[in-house]
Amino acid sequence: MSQQRQVRQQAGTVEGNAVRFDPEKAQQVVEALNADLSATYVLYHQLRKHYWTLSGAQADELRRFFAEAADEAERHADALARRIGEIGGVPVTGPAALERHSPVPFEGEDVYDARASLESDLEAYGDLVESVSSHIELAEGLGDHATGHLLREQLVGLETRAHAIDGLLAHDSLTLW
Numbered sequence: 001m002s003q004q005r006q007v008r009q010q011a012g013t014v015e016g017n018a019v020r021f022d023p024e025k026a027q028q029v030v031e032a033l034n035a036d037l038s039a040t041y042v043l044y045h046q047l048r049k050h051y052w053t054l055s056g057a058q059a060d061e062l063r064r065f066f067a068e069a070a071d072e073a074e075r076h077a078d079a080l081a082r083r084i085g086e087i088g089g090v091p092v093t094g095p096a097a098l099e100r101h102s103p104v105p106f107e108g109e110d111v112y113d114a115r116a117s118l119e120s121d122l123e124a125y126g127d128l129v130e131s132v133s134s135h136i137e138l139a140e141g142l143g144d145h146a147t148g149h150l151l152r153e154q155l156v157g158l159e160t161r162a163h164a165i166d167g168l169l170a171h172d173s174l175t176l177w
Contacts, residue, residue: 009090011097017088025142030089032135033147036154037080038092038102039131043124044073046107050117062114065168069121069161076154083150103131118165125162132158 009015014027021029051066081091092101099106104127107120132155140148 011090015088019086021087021144023088026087029139029144029147030084032138033080033084034092034101035103036132036135037077038098039104039128040073040077041098042102042104042106044070053111056114072157079150083147103127118169122165125158129158
């Protein structure tokens with residue numbers, strides 16, 4: 001059964017906005033934020049996959065880490081999507097579009113051991129840190145200081161998670177060589 005629906009705003013477009021940010025400048029920021037939104041969701045799904053498939057001696061501890069990291073990624077994604085709307089854009093949605101726009105590659109469906117999973121997550125966090133860092137400069141260079149502030153806050157969380165993963169992957173300093 002077909003239902004007619006009226007499109008309020010087409011995906012990929014930017015309209016005027018209540019915050020009075022120039023739509024031409026907003027277009028550039030929306031593209032950047034959609035890349036970060038996409039990357040965040042790719043990371044989110046990767047973290048959830050690792051949570052679901054984890055096994056081994058430290059599974060409980062690592063599951064807590066993966067759950068907290070995934071929840072944080074979801075909060076970041078929501079904030080990015082809301083900001084896209086605030087400046088007149090349309091957030092990217094759908095698995096194919098998210099994967100297409102993401103600078104973080106999809107890890108794939110295979111299951112890996114805990115160390116390989118964490119190494120993959122560290123790589124994804126590193127890619128996202130680089131992307132967000134460059135988008136802070138872009139947004140602020142275009143006069144969008146609110147987006148710059150949002151991204152700076154997210155950058156702190158991303159770097160903190162990357163540091164924690166690096167610590168989990170480090171050799172135990174108490175190990176005898």
